[in-house]
Structure formats: structure tokens, C-alpha cells
Amino acid sequence: MMTIEVPCCQGLLEIAKQAREQAERNIPIKHIIVGIKGDVLKEDWV
DSSP, X not given: OEEESSGGGHHHHHHHHHHHHXXXXXXXXXXXXXXXXXXXXXXXXX
């Protein structure tokens, strides 16, 4: 999933994690954080 570096987007990752738990599957989630200028700041598998 991709989010912007602003604080309001951080809750989206938690929603994705909760959905994975409810699905009872080990679904890989790649979290990509994009800066306000469009550059990729960080990529992690969670």
C-alpha cells in the first residue's frame, strides 16, 4: 500500500493490517511512503 508522508495517512496502514488479521491469512503488505514532492522515501514489507 502507498501512503504520503503526512500524519493523516498513517492510519491506512493499520486498517490494512487489521484487514489481514480478519482475513486470517498471512498476506504480505508492502508499505511505500511517498514524499510530498512525489519521491519515494521508504519501502518496507510489514
